[in-house]
Amino acid sequence: MRTFAYERPVSLADAVALLDSHGPSTRLLAGGTDLIIRLRDGSARPGMVIDVKRIPELCPEIRERDGVLTIGATTVMADLAANGLVRRHFEALAEAASVVGSVQIRNRATIAGNICNASPAADTAPPLLVYGAVVVAAGPHGSRRIPISEFFVRSGLTSLEPNELVVAIELPVPASLTGAVHLRRTRRRGHDLASVTLCCSVNEAGVTRLAYGSVGPKPVLEQDETHVLANPSAPDDAKQVVLERMFAEASPSKRSMRASPEYRMAMLRLLGSRAMRTAIERLAEKRGAQA
Numbered sequence: 626m627r628t629f630a631y632e633r634p635v636s637l638a639d640a641v642a643l644l645d646s647h648g649p650s651t652r653l654l655a656g657g658t659d660l661i662i663r664l665r666d667g668s669a670r671p672g673m674v675i676d677v678k679r680i681p682e683l684c685p686e687i688r689e690r691d692g693v694l695t696i697g698a699t700t701v702m703a704d705l706a707a708n709g710l711v712r713r714h715f716e717a718l719a720e721a722a723s724v725v726g727s728v729q730i731r732n733r734a735t736i737a738g739n740i741c742n743a744s745p746a747a748d749t750a751p752p753l754l755v756y757g758a759v760v761v762a763a764g765p766h767g768s769r770r771i772p773i774s775e776f777f778v779r780s781g782l783t784s785l786e787p788n789e790l791v792v793a794i795e796l797p798v799p800a801s802l803t804g805a806v807h808l809r810r811t812r813r814r815g816h817d818l819a820s821v822t823l824c825c826s827v828n829e830a831g832v833t834r835l836a837y838g839s840v841g842p843k844p845v846l847e848q849d850e851t852h853v854l855a856n857p858s859a860p861d862d863a864k865q866v867v868l869e870r871m872f873a874e875a876s877p878s879k880r881s882m883r884a885s886p887e888y889r890m891a892m893l894r895l896l897g898s899r900a901m902r903t904a905i906e907r908l909a910e911k912r913g914a915q916a
């Protein structure tokens with residue numbers, strides 16, 4: 626590992642000032658489950674590492690106010706998966722967090738680290754896209770809100786400026802009943818990144834949202850406004866046509882060691898159909914519980 630300067634600021638203003646003055650050769654350290662590996666293998670060679678875990682604004686807190694759930698940047702996967710508010714309103718996000726890595730990884734890995742690493746296989750990305758998350762970023766000119774659909778640029782790159790950091794992630798609590806699920810395919814059980822990661826939601830108005838990752842340079846979000854997917858009496862072949870249109874953006878790499886493009890596309894179709902059925906069933910269960 627090459628040497629680097631290390632700072633652990635205790636205020637957001639200090640962290641932003643450090644980022645601003647040291648430029649793009651700076652890396653932020655949250656749980657370190659991605660960064661430490663990259664420091665060790667030399668694929669990241671920062672001049673400075675800024676530890677963000679002591680910054681109060683980024684603290685691992687999950688709170689709901691005025692119909693918005695705010696998740697602090699340093700919230701770890703284990704806490705996301707166990708949180709009652711997340712499980713109640715954003716069940717697919719809790720599911721995604723519960724399958725990241727292993728117990729040890731989930732106790733360290735943060736939600737901001739997961740999205741800022743910008744891996745196309747990041748498991749929280751599809752549910753955050755489906756639920757319409759907003760990334761709250763802070764920089765030298767104050768804070769700004771970035772819709773998650775504009776956050777991922779390509780593998781390893783987000784729309785954050787080099788002198789910005791993520792403070793929190795906001796999720797609007799769905800206004801109507803919604804059934805949702807997160808599914809993924811890995812080569813084996815246990816520690817493995819997804820060959821396909823996918824989230825589907827269906828709401829009472831019949832709108833289906835589908836987001837998927839690990840099949841291209843960034844996760845993709847699609848929405849079915851035709852209501853065909855959510856319609857139990859729509860013929861299967863009509864549903865397949867809509868699903869196929871939603872998967873048009875998928876472009877799995879031929880160079881991946883994890884799975885061939887053909888396998889990924891087959892799994893994407895399979896998981897898409899399964900997820901749709903489960904989301905519809907969950908919506909029906911919620912309706913039943915309310916009746």
Ligand SMILES: Cc1cc2nc3c(=O)[nH]c(=O)nc-3n(C[C@H](O)[C@H](O)[C@H](O)COP(=O)(O)OP(=O)(O)OC[C@H]3O[C@@H](n4cnc5c(N)ncnc54)[C@H](O)[C@@H]3O)c2cc1C
Pocket residue numbers: 652653654655656657658659660661662677683698724725726727730733734735736737738739740741742746747748749789790791792816817818819
């Ligand atoms: C064995 C193993 C298994 C794994 N399995 C999975 C898996 O199943 N699914 C999955 O999605 N991931 C998996 N990962 C990847 C990793 O655990 C996650 O991406 C994790 O969420 C990263 O969070 P972190 O806090 O550890 O990030 P760090 O390693 O601390 O940081 C990652 C990147 O994000 C940047 N960053 C961190 N915080 C901020 C912030 N607040 N603002 C701006 N930039 C920031 C850092 O500078 C760095 O570039 C695995 C990793 C390992 C080692």
